[in-house]
Amino acid sequence: MGALVPGGVLAFDAGNSKTDVALVAADGTVLGTARGGGFEPQKLGAAAAVGGLEPLVHAAAEEAGLRLGDVPLVQQVSACLANADLPIEVEQLTAAFEQRGWAESVYVTNDTFALLRSGVDEPRGVAVVCGAGINCSGMLPDGRTARFTALGKLTGDWGGGAQLAEEAFWSASRAEDGRGPATALLTALPVHYGLPSLAAVIEAFHFGELPAERQLEAGPVLFQVAVSGDTVALGIIQQQAEEIVAMAVSALRRLELLGERVIVVLGGGVLTAGHSVLLDRVTHLLAEVAPKAVPRVVDVPPVVGAALLGLDHTAAGANAQERLRAAFAPPPAA
Numbered sequence: 001m002g003a004l005v006p007g008g009v010l011a012f013d014a015g016n017s018k019t020d021v022a023l024v025a026a027d028g029t030v031l032g033t034a035r036g037g038g039f040e041p042q043k044l045g046a047a048a049a050v051g052g053l054e055p056l057v058h059a060a061a062e063e064a065g066l067r068l069g070d071v072p073l074v075q076q077v078s079a080c081l082a083n084a085d086l087p088i089e090v091e092q093l094t095a096a097f098e099q100r101g102w103a104e105s106v107y108v109t110n111d112t113f114a115l116l117r118s119g120v121d122e123p124r125g126v127a128v129v130c131g132a133g134i135n136c137s138g139m140l141p142d143g144r145t146a147r148f149t150a151l152g153k154l155t156g157d158w159g160g161g162a163q164l165a166e167e168a169f170w171s172a173s174r175a176e177d178g179r180g181p182a183t184a185l186l187t188a189l190p191v192h193y194g195l196p197s198l199a200a201v202i203e204a205f206h207f208g209e210l211p212a213e214r215q216l217e218a219g220p221v222l223f224q225v226a227v228s229g230d231t232v233a234l235g236i237i238q239q240q241a242e243e244i245v246a247m248a249v250s251a252l253r254r255l256e257l258l259g260e261r262v263i264v265v266l267g268g269g270v271l272t273a274g275h276s277v278l279l280d281r282v283t284h285l286l287a288e289v290a291p292k293a294v295p296r297v298v299d300v301p302p303v304v305g306a307a308l309l310g311l312d313h314t315a316a317g318a319n320a321q322e323r324l325r326a327a328f329a330p331p332p333a334a
Contacts, residue, residue: 004066005031008074009310010102012053013114013303014039014081016132019053020303023060023074026316028323032063033303041093042083050096057102068102077103078310080114080302085149107313110147111302112137118305119265119298121321123312126251126293128244131268132216133160138251146251159243161270165218167236168225172198175232183232184225192221223275234277240270241281249289261292272297300328 007026012019016038023032034056041049061068077097084090094108112135116127126138126146134157138146149155172189174180176198186198193201193210204210226233244266252258264286266272271279283295304325311320 004069004072005064005074007314007316009076009078009307009314010057010060010074011303011307011310012077012079012081013111013301013306014053014079015111016040016082019056020301021053021056021060022303022307023064023066024307024310024324026075026314026320028311028316028320028327030324030327031066032060034059034063039082041081041089046089046092046096047099050093050100054100057100072101072104074103075105076310076313077106077108078306078313079106079108080111080306080309081108082111084108084110085151105313107309109309110135110137110150112147113139113145113309114302114305115267115298116265116305117308117312118300118302119267119296120263123309125263125265126248126255126257127265127267128248128271129268130160130240130244130266130270132162133157134243134247134268136247136251138255138257140255140257144255146254148247148251157243159240159270160268161216161219164222164236164240164270165216168218168222168233169202169215171232171236173202181232184228184230185222185233188221188225189218192217219270220273223273223277226277237275237278238281241278241285244271244282245285245289248286248293252290252293258290259292261294264290264293264295265298266295267298267302299330300325304328 005025009024011022019036019039021034022030025031036056039049079097084093090108094106097106112127112129115129116125116137123139123141128136135150136148150157168185171183172185175183175186190197190201195201222233226237248264286293286295307324308321
């Protein structure tokens with residue numbers, strides 16, 4: 001049976017905190033979109049996690065004036081998913097999408113590839129995402145890829161918003177009891193949380209008076225303190241920049257792109273927040289080891305990259321890609 005949207009793409013950018021869905025026609029016209037919560041197959045299992053996306057698919061289809069029935073909705077599912085890290089995970093998630101019957105063909109990959117494709121005009125380049133955690137991927141038009149397992153410290157990763165927040169508390173605690181150098185984090189963190197001392201903040205987290213998720217707020221505080229010139233905070237930011245560049249350079253080397261002009265896409269909340277104290281260091285370090293690489297912070301949501309990957313699979317032309325990008329382009333500055 002034919003697809004309801006011939007040549008269409010159902011794109012998913014599913015992260016730990018949110019999921020974006022876009023239903024796109026063969027010519028790049030965006031027919032419907034939806035947003036939902038995080039995607040956690042490692043907790044729910046692949047089938048249940050993919051099944052949980054059905055309300056978003058229904059919402060996007062309804063916006064497009066379509067109803068889900070017995071036939072595929074589109075030609076291609078392009079699903080870029082957090083926690084699709086290991087080959088077995090990709091295999092299980094692919095099977096789960098195929099069982100839903102939303103498309104004639106299914107393509108599943110890690111969500112870093114959505115970020116990468118959103119920032120380049122062809123499937124060629126490297127992307128580093130630094131959000132809650134950190135990850136990197138690279139791709140070439142011939143299908144070769146470079147990627148990282150990205151399971152945290154267990155697989156050699158360092159950084160991201162969660163770890164930066166931990167480092168802020170770690171450094172402040174050591175400054176307070178004399179194990180480490182003085183830092184303005186010792187006073188800035190209590191001010192941020194509205195408590196009289198760092199000990200009071202830690203006690204509030206320990207007893208649940210402050211919810212654990214609010215620990216992430218220490219990350220932005222770290223950047224504020226770094227901007228003031230605090231040596232300890234600047235050292236943490238420097239390490240984060242070094243880790244971002246190390247991942248990018250590793251992927252470039254593995255794809256034999258280190259000596260070529262190539263885009264290095266930067267995304268994730270930490271990198272898109274506009275912290276010049278970090279971005280300037282990343283740019284400087286990258287220029288030292290990969291002088292032809294061009295860093296580029298994304299200005300469109302990664303679901304655009306997921307949809308572009310889908311259009312790549314349906315062999316849509318440049319006009320379709322331009323139309324899709326235009327639909328998500330940021331408004332011009334006033």
